[in-house]
Amino acid sequence: MTPFVYQNMVKILFGQGQIAQIAKEIPKGSRVLLAYGGGSIKTNGVYAQVTQALSKADHFFVEFAGIEPNPKFETLMRAVELSRSEKIDFILAVGGGSVADGCKLIAAAIPFEGDAWTILTKRAPIARAVPLGVVLTLPATGSEMNAYAVISRSSTGEKLAFGSPHVMPAFAVLDPETTFTLPARQIGNGIVDAFVHVLEQYLTFPAQAALQDRMAESVLSTLIDIAPSAMAEPAAYDARANLMWSATMALNGLIAVGVPQDWSTHLIGHELTALYGIDHARTLAGVWPGLIDVQRTAKREKLLQFAERVWAIKEGAESQRIDRAIACTCAFFNSVGVPAGLRSYDLAADTPKIVAQRLSDRGSLPLGERNDIDRNAVERILSLAMTV
């Protein structure tokens, strides 16, 4: 276990009825930007609950609608402009990970001097940010309890990440009932997103971090257990509650302390979203079979542990156990409607080369927990994934 520093100040308000509590969590007299996405919150009752809570506490608020999946820099800068002219001093993000991520950039950009895009391209330091809260409606990214965000830019076709303790939400409301009206596709995406978040932090090499390993396995096993009910029964409160809490715990930093991390599936996947507009989670399930094929020797010990503890595979030769664990994982992705592998997408034959080039140009290579995924390995990963 390597030395680490861990602090997560986000206040979690979990369970049905918690949206009403936001009024108390937002400082009195705040000027609030109420930011959301495509408007589904208007049909599922969340918008009504939020605005009622804000009105009841006499909070001044201005709305900003239209933060899209893979939130666009261009859209967010319009929210920054509005916030500056309205002297906004609190941001309330209502939606999924894209809205939360988008609001993190808005929060950092409002007081930022200069071009806010440099926060993403040049890791320009963030000295402060407008405080923000999140009302989560889609369990998936974990953004509600961490300091990170991923932002896309239409004009350059880029999808880049940034992080700062200043954009850690002050609070996050997780009401499983807000997920009852989600399409099955988004639940499936959320399950895969959370699952792969854990794999990026767990399926690396042994680091004598016994508790972190078991906690990571806990999230994986819980997702596997609750997936059938979460997919089949929209109003199964307990399944949705466990999904929601698992997705948050998958990426709030706790299973990452003191252990190596991978994130190559994510970084390669981001390029596919940027190039082809494929849903984030679908890029993860798409890339993963290629990644694990190329890295199966490097990840051998943890793959065997994953096979035994998560999939209860204890018999057979090592290589067979690893094959079966990979097959189980791919079958799991498929079972929630998210295809493992990229064969089902109409990708250009030179996609592996293009993605490797883009990552190389940006200075992102090498990738992986051992920094052994170079241009050539990226190409092999994608070529293999395109055959699955």
Next chain:
Amino acid sequence: MTPFVYQNMVKILFGQGQIAQIAKEIPKGSRVLLAYGGGSIKTNGVYAQVTQALSKADHFFVEFAGIEPNPKFETLMRAVELSRSEKIDFILAVGGGSVADGCKLIAAAIPFEGDAWTILTKRAPIARAVPLGVVLTLPATGSEMNAYAVISRSSTGEKLAFGSPHVMPAFAVLDPETTFTLPARQIGNGIVDAFVHVLEQYLTFPAQAALQDRMAESVLSTLIDIAPSAMAEPAAYDARANLMWSATMALNGLIAVGVPQDWSTHLIGHELTALYGIDHARTLAGVWPGLIDVQRTAKREKLLQFAERVWAIKEGAESQRIDRAIACTCAFFNSVGVPAGLRSYDLAADTPKIVAQRLSDRGSLPLGERNDIDRNAVERILSLAMTV
């Protein structure tokens, strides 16, 4: 899963060498109370590391030594007096859970008007506290990452708990090397303390909290896995690191969210410490066989889950599986040198009656996750435990 609110702001600095970081964590210009216990930190190098770090950052500090195991109200009030006269505005607790707990009361009592004992007896509200940091040297209580403390009073023979978000440490340094010089008895106590903390939050009744269950099982399994090495090899860094992190995670509130909690083993145990001065962890292992015998029907479902997932007991009739899980747990306590049951202590025959009376007089009854442990049940628990 019942609705919950969770927030834990403690900054964890984990790993060898982290003590040097305290200088940066304590606000500049602070007047620090450096509080510790019996002085073992002077022989194991921790005192030197701490004072070096404080001096390097030019922090003014005053020492207060002699906070005892089961910290005494009387002792702590002397520290409060010193702190007031020295205008202390930061408290640095260096030691185990007793020092951390004691410093929480010191922190709350310094600005408290009136009799600070009412914080424990009458839950007198705490409006503010002096900020505190912890350098942990004994993995056990979890006090370093929570808002709770247990304080004893010599004059009345009481041992009572209090909690307030204001006494949550600002930071906690967890350096596993500080545990290398601990006597085996204290390591055994720490393992049992952490283990029973988890049982109090896990071995109750099912609450559809799949992830919390698995995380609790993760802490239990990790403690079981690392106990032999943690006991036998004082300088086994990884075992001590996993023990230290497990003990913290056992009681930082995370496995408690949305689930029922018991705590009757603790409350009964506190009386035995108050009456007989038995080590805290020893009272837990002492009481638990009685508790589980009386509550085995009420806890049936979780006992079966505990048997299967923690002890891999899957065969046999339900009752046999429960028997074996209880036997395994008692054997585990014994294996780290902490006797399961109370037979080995020289307790007066009327102890069950006296303890039940004390709990009743204080209005603490009924106990347990179902509030079904009344005076009579307390007596039965202790009578049974005294035969084991």
